[in-house]
Amino acid sequence: TQCLVRVTSTADAAYTDVSDAVFTIDGSGIPADIHVRQDAVNIPSGGGFGFDRVNLGFYRDVEFALDNLGGVNLNLTGSPRVQVIGADAANFVVTAQPATPIGSMESETFTIRFTPAAVRSYLATVQIASSDPGENPYTFTLKGKCSLPLTFYVDDDAPSDPGPDNPGLSDPLEDGSSDHPFDMIQEAINAAFHDDTVIVRVGTYNENIDLLGKNITVESTNPLNWTTVNNTRIDAKGVGSVVTFASGETSQCILSGFNIRNGGGTEIDIYSLPTVAGGGIFAENSNPTIANCIIAYNIAEFGGGLYASNANVDLLNCHLYRNRATNYHGGGLYLTNTSNVSIDACKLYTNTAVSAGGGIAIQVGSNAKVNDCDIYLNTADSGGGVFVANSGKTSLTHCRIFNNSASGRTSKGGGLKLWGAPVRVNNCTFYGNSAAIEGGAVQCAYTDEALFNSCIFWNNTAPAGPNVYLRYTESSTSYASVMTIKYSDVMDGLASCVEDVGCTLNYDRSNFDKDPLFANPGTDFHLLSKAGRWSPSLNAWVTDASTSVCIDAGDPTLNWTAELWPHGKRINVGGYGGTPQASMSPSSVGLLCDFDNDGLVEIDDLRRMADVWLEADLLLEENTTRSGRVDLADFSLCSGQWLLTE
Numbered sequence: 001t002q003c004l005v006r007v008t009s010t011a012d013a014a015y016t017d018v019s020d021a022v023f024t025i026d027g028s029g030i031p032a033d034i035h036v037r038q039d040a041v042n043i044p045s046g047g048g049f050g051f052d053r054v055n056l057g058f059y060r061d062v063e064f065a066l067d068n069l070g071g072v073n074l075n076l077t078g079s080p081r082v083q084v085i086g087a088d089a090a091n092f093v094v095t096a097q098p099a100t101p102i103g104s105m106e107s108e109t110f111t112i113r114f115t116p117a118a119v120r121s122y123l124a125t126v127q128i129a130s131s132d133p134g135e136n137p138y139t140f141t142l143k144g145k146c147s148l149p150l151t152f153y154v155d156d157d158a159p160s161d162p163g164p165d166n167p168g169l170s171d172p173l174e175d176g177s178s179d180h181p182f183d184m185i186q187e188a189i190n191a192a193f194h195d196d197t198v199i200v201r202v203g204t205y206n207e208n209i210d211l212l213g214k215n216i217t218v219e220s221t222n223p224l225n226w227t228t229v230n231n232t233r234i235d236a237k238g239v240g241s242v243v244t245f246a247s248g249e250t251s252q253c254i255l256s257g258f259n260i261r262n263g264g265g266t267e268i269d270i271y272s273l274p275t276v277a278g279g280g281i282f283a284e285n286s287n288p289t290i291a292n293c294i295i296a297y298n299i300a301e302f303g304g305g306l307y308a309s310n311a312n313v314d315l316l317n318c319h320l321y322r323n324r325a326t327n328y329h330g331g332g333l334y335l336t337n338t339s340n341v342s343i344d345a346c347k348l349y350t351n352t353a354v355s356a357g358g359g360i361a362i363q364v365g366s367n368a369k370v371n372d373c374d375i376y377l378n379t380a381d382s383g384g385g386v387f388v389a390n391s392g393k394t395s396l397t398h399c400r401i402f403n404n405s406a407s408g409r410t411s412k413g414g415g416l417k418l419w420g421a422p423v424r425v426n427n428c429t430f431y432g433n434s435a436a437i438e439g440g441a442v443q444c445a446y447t448d449e450a451l452f453n454s455c456i457f458w459n460n461t462a463p464a465g466p467n468v469y470l471r472y473t474e475s476s477t478s479y480a481s482v483m484t485i486k487y488s489d490v491m492d493g494l495a496s497c498v499e500d501v502g503c504t505l506n507y508d509r510s511n512f513d514k515d516p517l518f519a520n521p522g523t524d525f526h527l528l529s530k531a532g533r534w535s536p537s538l539n540a541w542v543t544d545a546s547t548s549v550c551i552d553a554g555d556p557t558l559n560w561t562a563e564l565w566p567h568g569k570r571i572n573v574g575g576y577g578g579t580p581q582a583s584m585s586p587s588s589v590g591l592l593c594d595f596d597n598d599g600l601v602e603i604d605d606l607r608r609m610a611d612v613w614l615e616a617d618l619l620l621e622e623n624t625t626r627s628g629r630v631d632l633a634d635f636s637l638c639s640g641q642w643l644l645t646e
Contacts, residue, residue, distance in 0.1 A: 030071030034132040037065050048141035051114045055149050058194040059115040066110060068102040076100035078129035082110045086124035091115055092142050116146030149195040152176035152188040156203035185209050192216045204233045208240045213247030223257025223292040230294060233259040241266045241282035249286040251314060256291040265300030276300045278307030287312040295320045301327040303334030312340040325353035329387060330361035331378060339366040346373045353380040357387030358404060367392035375401045381408030383417030390420045400525050400575040402431040411436035413443035422449035429525045429575035435462040439469035448482040454554035455488045456516050456574040465498035472500035486510050487555040489573055516574060517548040525575050527551055531566055532584035541626045550574050552585050564621050565592045580619040591646060593638035595621050601641045
């Protein structure tokens with residue numbers, strides 16, 4: 001290596017002498033010099049490295065760097081090149097060996113996996129034989145500890161905290177225990193390992209959290225109580241995504257029972273352009289489970305409430321509202337890059353998107369299963385409720401999609417907008433959706449696999465196609481779109497559906513146009529029934545003076561067995577058909593206590609009753625009295641049907 005040195009002499013103020021000299025530095029005489037480090041921490045020969053705690057049944061991988069600080073190649077002469085010796089060597093396995101030789105001032109890496117077999121401490125030694133004349137072999141100890149899963153606590157104003165609501169002033173004994181909890185959620189996540197639990201007490205936590213690839217449960221004190229959920233807040237104050245899953249988290253990484261709010265999103269590139277995504281939750285290359293959460297008042301350009309890219313997200317029993325996609329798609333949710341997302345028993349309402357998908361936007365090969373959801377009062381330019389484009393397979397089942405609107409430059413698909421999207425829609429209710437141009441309930445283009453089965457289309461509005469519009473040419477692309485509607489109640493029938501020349505609407509003769517007799521049109525879409533109707537407001541079964549024609553009118557091939565007896569052995573049409581909340585049938589077919597629907601009341605049915613004994617759930621089929629608990633009154637009814645067949 002050559003370097004230039006300039007020498008300036010100013011001993012005499014009247015005279016300055018400047019001269020340059022070139023020096024050659026030759027390191028070839030410096031022998032190989034081995035060093036090991038983990039990240040930026042050096043591990044000297046004779047030193048040691050401690051693995052963090054690992055829970056029983058899990059493992060931890062750690063990557064080490066092997067540096068050659070000498071002037072010649074470093075040859076690794078051992079076989080294998082990095083060895084682990086000692087009594088517990090079997091619990092420390094080198095899963096990736098370094099290459100050899102290692103050039104002067106260059107590095108290689110190796111990885112050691114610690115897998116404990118029992119709850120105890122572990123000790124072994126790493127040995128590396130090499131051409132380093134001074135440190136051969138290079139050795140250091142490995143220590144590991146195994147424990148059972150731990151529970152960490154978080155409280156923003158614990159009695160032991162000298163600075164309530166001030167994370168900068170903490171309990172000096174803070175260790176995450178119940179008596180000395182952490183005062184920030186991220187502190188607990190940092191301390192946790194796979195299978196641990198973090199319990200967060202009611203309070204407002206002004207922070208952004210990252211799950212760091214850890215398969216842990218982070219939950220409020222009572223995730224099933226909406227008052228607790230509402231008052232256990234993670235507030236980003238408009239800066240960054242509130243929650244991040246971006247390190248390979250699996251479905252065993254669970255976030256449950258939080259109010260996730262005021263997120264501003266994560267800066268990323270989409271279509272090679274800088275943008276901001278995932279105001280509330282940012283999920284990328286991960287598969288988390290998110291349950292019992294409120295996701296509200298978050299903002300991003302894509303996915304105001306939640307953004308999922310190459311992520312398999314399970315979203316269960318969550319409420320998403322007042323989220324905004326300020327420039328693009330997905331006010332509530334935006335799913336992209338072959339994500340596979342399950343959205344179950346959620347409510348998405350009053351979300352907005354400047355472009356498409358006020359409630360949900362699904363794009364770029366993503367697959368979504370949307371089940372038992374209420375999607376309402378969302379707005380966008382297109383697809384006020386749901387927008388599906390260039391996607392994989394999407395299904396909407398047992399959903400109520402109502403009072404959404406598409407109003408703007410394109411104004412298509414008030415409830416649902418499809419573009420290049422194979423979609424199967426079973427037992428959904430489309431009510432009161434509107435589009436300023438076309439497709440009040442549904443607008444479809446560039447799609448040939450759109451099936452609507454056992455649905456209700458009622459009181460939707462648009463200048464063209466109040467219920468359905470099939471467009472042949474859109475965005476300079478012409479395509480013979482195909483849609484099938486069958487076993488559905490369609491207001492104004494075929495006249496409410498428009499198909500451009502070149503498109504095909506298979507409008508089956510099984511469709512009909514009869515008032516569905518909703519319990520409360522616009523808010524409660526349970527069907528009136530003399531035999532029994534579930535009332536959510538009363539949390540009880542009630543009877544009506546009339547019975548909806550939609551009862552027992554759905555596709556006979558669809559699964560009806562979740563409907564409570566009397567069920568008519570045929571699925572109802574609409575958003576509650578095929579669920580325990582389906583309105584009851586005037587038919588008397590079947591047996592009250594034939595819970596497995598095999599035509600005989602016998603021991604298997606009794607076992608099912610025993611499994612839910614004393615549970616107070618009026619939507620359990622074993623609760624045959626439809627009141628109180630599963631108890632002797634229900635058993636008495638079933639004993640009277642013992643061994644009966646249809």
